[in-house]
Amino acid sequence: MAASNSRIDPVTFEVLNHRLLSITEEMGIQYMRCSGSNVLITGNDAATAIMQPDGALVSVGPYIVTQGNVLPLIVDSTKRLSADVGINDGDIFICNDPYLGAIHHPDFATVAPIYWKDELIGWIGASGHQLDTGGMDPGGFSIKVVDVHQEGLRMPPVKLVDRGTMREDVLRWIMNQVRDPLVGLDVKGQVAALNTGRRRIIELIESWGVETVKAVMAQSIDHAREKLRKRLSELPDGVWRDVQYIDHDGHETKIYQIVCTMTKKGEALTFDFEGTSPNARGLINSTYSGLQAAVLSAVYINLCWDIPWNRGVRDCIELVTKAGTVNNCAYPAPCAMATISAVIVTIDASWRCLSQMLMADERYREQSMAVWSGTSMAPIFAGTSQHGFPFAATEMSHFGGGGGARTYDDGVDTAGIVFNTTPNMPNIEDQESEYPVLYLFRRHLRDSGGPGRYRGGRSAELAYTVHKAPDNRLDGLFAGTGAEMPNAIGIGGGMPGAAIRIARVIGTDIAARMRDGAPLPDALEGIQGRLEILPPKHTRSSMDLGDVWYHSWQAGGGYGDPLRRDPERVAMDVRRKAVSAVAAADIYGVVLDGEGSCDEKATEVRRAELRQARLKQAVAPDVGDVVMSFAGSGRRSIAETLAIDFDKGTVRCGDCGHVHCRPQDNLLKHLREVKAALRTAGPVRGEDYDVGRFHLRQLCCSNCGSLVDVQVALDGAPRPYFRIDDWPAAAAAE
Known part of the structure; x- marks a missing residue:
């Protein structure tokens, strides 16, 4: 079926566009069924994509969207760096270099060109988190590194498959660098996924014609661009700023800030990261690829629930960033922990700006959500399994993070990690059958969801101990962010969700209990022994028989004043x-x-x-250079917290009706501010790590005390704020 010079008809477009989406999903299913990696099987920590010949993203699979967002950058690097070896039909290239497009070393990415009668018509890609990458410590996260060269295997685009034939020398080279033999099976799983994708796209061309398939790819991008521009034109113009934090860089408990200032004007969004901390000496940084992946992920989920996630969305966004910062680091800064530090914290900051903008529009208010579980983590245990093979396992239960509260209902408990669109978490029995560990408990964490009129989704806590290990010991290490402060910030007066907590108990009676058939403890408080609170990044330590390792993870932020629940x-x-x-x-x-x-x-x-x-x-806020003001016409509102009447020239409290000021005035000067301890939002808000640096900044009505906004604040850091310059006329309240 040949395509005309006009756009593809709507029915054909929908059929083929969804066929492309289904191909990316089938690629992911093929990959995970071939891989033996518990990270993939228990966490869906992978991505697949289809791209145009220039690498422009067309379709992305329903898995880890941050990984899918960088596959176009891998294609770009492959095209630039592989001219000397040729790019042929049947080739597959592998790359995990964060400075060439990957997010971090553990995410191995493979890309393959698709040819039709000697014409390059597109690329396909697959990416997945590996069990190990070599380096100083097992699992791909070496806590004490100071540059990227210490973080294990780092591959520029290398030809893994040559015209359909696996290069066994390259595969042996990869396997020679890693501890876990399942990495080899995982890499072969990616090859299988790409072979499936290539076959399905060729079948599509044979059925519909190459020009039609190419036209649908181009039209999908045009459709996304046009639809997002229309949506942006319906939202208010203005500026929103949020500030988020990373604690501990692997060497010291230094705080790094990520400052996101989002400007929406007309049909375009700009994300400016001026004010972000310089890159760290440790492994928490991300390269530009991680920054772009983070912003796109936040935009996809908040604005593009019915828009294809592809290059058309990227065309509506401008990124302003300076190299040498913690979320756009300069070579050779280490960045193996990018996904669970700078990347997800950049998502959080971008997310809150977007959610605040959505709260200001009545048509889209129900799409606004508080920040989900604000960070991910990497609890790793490694050694020799009860089956006699070496392994390095990442405990993936933290993928059951708490969902952010919505403007109309609670967040979902253990909903998932926000950048995983097909969330999953491990089955305990499967973990115990695969690895020499015994879980004492895994359960929802009480009080973890961010308080609010609508509560944030709960996270969970778990504990495990060594069981049937051949040497009666394992090695354990931990890489996480958000122990000293939570990152899952609420909106509209909602409070933050829980921070992370890591501990171990040594000198326990667990072995004696098991020998005697006595009940095992089902809570941390019930474990006898010496409790040690561990830092959010700690180096490889011995996990001895009877030791219990424990962690809990972040929950979702709340929406609205908790006193209105x-x-x-x-x-x-x-x-x-x-x-x-x-x-x-x-x-x-x-x-x-x-x-x-x-x-x-x-x-x-x-x-x-x-x-x-x-x-x-309450005291008068220290305003500084921050201006919170409004311009527009008619009657507007910011969720339930503020009612703005431009005809009467008033900004009122949405709770008691008190007049704060005129719309053009600086609202911040007319609110009151309460400085409160983080534990005001509940337990597990950083109290085990508190050194007095963070507090809650509660902005409230000067008349009734109703909360307008709650922020996690660091003295000396920029203040979050918003300023609305204009609302589209069609958005005025009737």
Whole structure:
């Protein structure tokens, strides 16, 4: 079926565009079924994509979207650096160099050209997180590195398959550098995925014609660009800024800030990262590829739920960044931990800017969400399995992070990690059958969800011990971010979700309990022994028989003032053990009777007391150069916190109706600010790591004390803020 010079008709376009999407999904299924890696099988930590001849993204598979976002950069590097070896039909190239397009060393990416009768008509790609990359420590995260050369295998684009034949010398070279033999099977899984993708695209061309397939690829990009530009034109113009943090760089407990200033004007978005910290000496940095992948991921999920995720979206975005910063590091800065430090924290900062913008538009307000579990982590144990083979395993339960609260309902408990669009987490029995460990418990973490009118989704906690290891020991290390402060920030007055916590208990009686058939502990507090709180990045340590290793991860941020939550929902949360009775009384202001039901009169009194306590502690904000103002016409609102009437010239509290100021005034000067400890949002908010650097900045109405915004603040850091320059006329309230 030949294509005309006009655009493809809508029916043909939809059929073939969705066929391309299904090919990327089939590639991912093929990859994961061939790979024996627990990271893929238990976490779906992979990506697939189809691209045009120049590398422009057309379709991305439903897995780790950050990995999919960088495959065009891998294609670009392959084209630039592989001219001397040729790019032929049937070739496959492999690359994991963060300075050439990968996000970090553990993400091996493979790309292959697609030819039709000697014409290059596109590329396909697959990427997946590997169990090991060599380097100083097992698992791909070497905590004490100071440059990229110490982080293990780093491949520029290398021809892995030559005209359909595997280059066994290259595969042997890769296997010679890594500890876990399953890496070889994983690489072959990527080859199988690309062979499947090539075959399916050729079948599509044979059925529909090459010109039609090429036209659909181009039209998919045009469609995404046009639809996103239209959506942006419907949203208010303005500037939003958020600041996020990375704690500990592997060498010291230094704090690094990521500052994102998002400007929306007309049909375009600009993300400016001026003010971001210089790149670190340790492994937390990301290269430009990680920065771009992070911003695109935040935009896809917040703005493009019904728009193809491809080059058309990228065409609507401008990135302003300076090389040599923590999320755009300069060679040879280490960056093996990019995905779970600078990349995801960049997502958080971009996400909150986007969610604040969506809250300002009534048509799109329901799409606004608080930040999901603000970081990922890499708990790694390694050694010899009970089956006699060497291994390096990343414990993937943290992929069950808490979902951010929505403007109309709670976030989903253990919903997933935000950049994984097909979330998954390991089955405990499978883990125990594969590795010499025994899990004592894995359960939802009480009080972890960010408090709010709508609560953030809960995270979880777990503990495991060595079991049936041939040497009665393993090696353990940990790479994580967000222990001293949470990164899952709330919106509209919602509070942040839990931070991470890492610990071990040594000198336990676990071995004796197992020998005697006694019950095993089901909570950290029930484990006898010496508790040690571990830093968020700690080097390889011995996991000896009887030692218990524990960690919990970040939950979702909340939406709206917790004092506005339905008391009956709080009572239900207490009964479900999602919220403690202490948090119900001190954070939500809900008093329960002896049967666990809400005491309505006592709750009303308690909430009034908490509001008055806020006002008593409140001071005038230190405004500095921050301006929060509004321009437009008609009547507008920012979620439920602010009501703006341009005709009457007022900005009112959305709760009590108090007039704060005129729209053109600096609203910040008319609010009150409460400096509160992070634990005001609940336990596990960094108290085990607290050295006095972080606090909650609660902005509230000067009349009723209702929360307008809650920020995680570091003294001396830039303030988050927003300024709306204009609303489109069609968005005015009736």
